[in-house]
Amino acid sequence: MSAHRPIHFARRAFAGKEVGRGPTHFNLAYEITWVQQGHIQFDLGHSVVDAVAGTCIVLPGDMENTPVGRAAVLHQLWLPTFWLEEAADALGPRASAPQVAAVLPADSRVTALTRVVMEEVGSGLDASDPGMGALMDSLLYSLVRERAPEVLHRRQDVRIRRALERIALEYANPLRVEDLASAAGMCRYSFLRAFRASVGESPYQYLLGYRLERAAERLRKAKGVSVLETALECGFGDPGRFARAFRARFGCSPREYRARHGN
Incomplete structure (x- = not known):
């Protein structure tokens, strides 16, 4: 092979x-x-x-x-x-x-x-x-x-799409579940259930993953931006928490990631 x-x-x-x-x-x-x-x-x-x-x-x-x-x-x-x-x-x-x-x-x-x-x-x-x-x-x-649970042919709730669009635009800002539920036009409890059913994870997990993906992208492309600046610009106020979450997702520290993948 x-x-x-x-x-x-x-x-x-x-x-x-x-x-x-x-x-x-x-x-x-x-x-x-x-x-x-x-x-x-x-x-x-x-x-x-x-x-x-x-x-x-x-x-x-x-x-x-x-x-x-x-x-x-x-x-x-x-x-x-x-x-x-x-x-x-x-x-x-x-x-x-x-x-x-x-x-x-x-x-x-x-x-x-x-x-x-x-x-x-x-x-x-x-x-x-x-x-x-x-x-x-x-x-x-x-x-x-591959035998992991698959999300097959699922139509996404338009209300959840509005919440996802708000995350895409404002991920660097403090975002609460209530803010996302408001964007979706739903109460908090109904939003949490509908979001997990549509996306497959909680709003917090999705937002964290979105911020980490944007941070990784900046580490690859923005040479003059420090790791601390990257963390702050992607919505992480605590550098230590950012480093731990980054390692959990990518298997290495932000500095190691930049050394391996930076252009």
């Missing part, structure tokens, strides 16, 4: 306040999308897959879909079906390539590996590098093994 494979990937951005619709198309391969920022829908005709920042969307080949997004940044990777079939054959009868569209949570192994692959490709690591080959093997094996 470690032979050199050409990697086909793209970074896509939906900017501004207007909803953008990508072209309706069929995938000729498995399409793996890591949502770096914002939220995105894939209209499958009979249903909708809806994902938020930090999560990963898996769309099988030969599936017609239309991307719909606003203020979203996506990283997409295309994997030929026979790669997954080879990985499943190598693992035995209990492994199989995914057959349905799914959204995998931020703590899924597939999501973590997809993010790392995208970061390594973005840093210039060639597909022929042995390290990239090992990463791709791990991703393929994880895809055919």
